[in-house]
Amino acid sequence: xxxxxxxxxxxxxxxxxxxxxxxxxxxxxxxxxxxxxxxxxxxxxxxxxxxxxxxxxxxxxxxxxxxxxxxxxxxxxxxxxxxxxxxxxxxxxxxxxxxxxxxxxxxxxxxxxxxxxxxxxxxxxxxxxxxxxxxxxxxxxxxxxxxx
Amino acid sequence: xxxxxxxxxxxxxxxxxxxxxxxxxxxxxxxxxxxxxxxxxxxxxxxxxxxxxxxxxxxxxxxxxxxxxxxxxxxxxxxxxxxxxxxxxxxxxxxxxxxxxxxxxxxxxxxxxxxxxxxxxxxxxxxxxxxxxxxxxxxxxxxxxxxxxxxxxxxxxxxxxxxxxxxxxxxxxxxxxxxxxxxxxxxxxxxxxxxxxxxxxxxxxxxxxxxxxxxxxxxxxxxxxxxxxxxxxxxxxxxxxxxxxxx
Numbered sequence: 001x002x003x004x005x006x007x008x009x010x011x012x013x014x015x016x017x018x019x020x021x022x023x024x025x026x027x028x029x030x031x032x033x034x035x036x037x038x039x040x041x042x043x044x045x046x047x048x049x050x051x052x053x054x055x056x057x058x059x060x061x062x063x064x065x066x067x068x069x070x071x072x073x074x075x076x077x078x079x080x081x082x083x084x085x086x087x088x089x090x091x092x093x094x095x096x097x098x099x100x101x102x103x104x105x106x107x108x109x110x111x112x113x114x115x116x117x118x119x120x121x122x123x124x125x126x127x128x129x130x131x132x133x134x135x136x137x138x139x140x141x142x143x144x145x146x147x148x
Numbered sequence: 149x150x151x152x153x154x155x156x157x158x159x160x161x162x163x164x165x166x167x168x169x170x171x172x173x174x175x176x177x178x179x180x181x182x183x184x185x186x187x188x189x190x191x192x193x194x195x196x197x198x199x200x201x202x203x204x205x206x207x208x209x210x211x212x213x214x215x216x217x218x219x220x221x222x223x224x225x226x227x228x229x230x231x232x233x234x235x236x237x238x239x240x241x242x243x244x245x246x247x248x249x250x251x252x253x254x255x256x257x258x259x260x261x262x263x264x265x266x267x268x269x270x271x272x273x274x275x276x277x278x279x280x281x282x283x284x285x286x287x288x289x290x291x292x293x294x295x296x297x298x299x300x301x302x303x304x305x306x307x308x309x310x311x312x313x314x315x316x317x318x319x320x321x322x323x324x325x326x327x328x329x330x331x332x333x334x335x336x337x338x339x340x341x342x343x344x345x346x347x348x349x350x351x352x353x354x355x356x357x358x359x360x361x362x363x364x365x366x367x368x369x370x371x372x373x374x375x376x377x378x379x380x381x382x383x384x385x386x387x388x389x390x391x392x393x394x395x
Binding site: 004005007008009011012014015016017018019020021022023024038074075076078079082085086087089090091092094095096097098099101102103116117120121123124125127128 | 170171172175221222223224225226227230234258259260264265268269271272275276278279280342343346347348350351353355356357358359360363364377381382384385386388389392
């Protein structure tokens, strides 16, 4: 199952890299970022962690890796983070919610939609949190350099 | 005086390009003010929304507006625009050179052919089905449905010009393909096939960006993107639901 997950998430993220027109030499990295993110998520869910904190952790790690890769290749971070978070994105939940809305099952729809909202919030929070952390580290390095 | 006008045009073009191709709102604003700064204008202000960009070079000067009518995600163009802004910041590029370069990037053809994108969407659909715990029996039908849906989407967007309608029709086609294949005995779980094959259409990224913009304090951007995402999700859900009712 884990190998299946690894292969599937790698190709899904890399394919989204192509759909979103990421530069050619970054496609494999996009796939790897997506794979790492999805493996963390799947592992945490398998360990019976709720999907919201699992998503938060995975997106935090994705953002960290994307920042490192971006700094090395001097590209914007979103080139790696956008295809990377695609597997985590609650597309299927959003679809499920909409399906229930259209089928008149409003109470199920609302609860699924709330879950989708929480998960997208978790992804966004993971990304923002790691960016803030990155800025703090940068600032600390700067002040250190100034003191010297 | 002419130099100032050119600088404003450059900043607006840069902002428009980045916004159109899917850069984050804060990065667009940041890049525009930074370009102005590297030509000695420290007091510029920019206001970026998904549908339009306003920019003023100094307090009291005229504000200029540029409309952003179509948005897509093209990371290569964001990357190239970022390169240009980096060169401007390090003083390697004049206003004119940068402007010319940006125009060239704007009109340059996309890196991947349509065919490659279709293949990518096809594979992505299949692999998403696997990730959502579908079996390998569902892989092929998901590929077929997802690929057809993606082809329908890119063609219908040109035809209808209203994205909402194109997405609705594309998801109708996905639903139809998935359910017909399933009733022919191809595939195990129709739900997993459908979920996987709509993934190339689903506005997941838009939802996440919306929440992120809201968190960063770009309230208008966040709400606009949220509305766009909701409309797309509604179109897809409705298209599939029609097929549910029929089969």
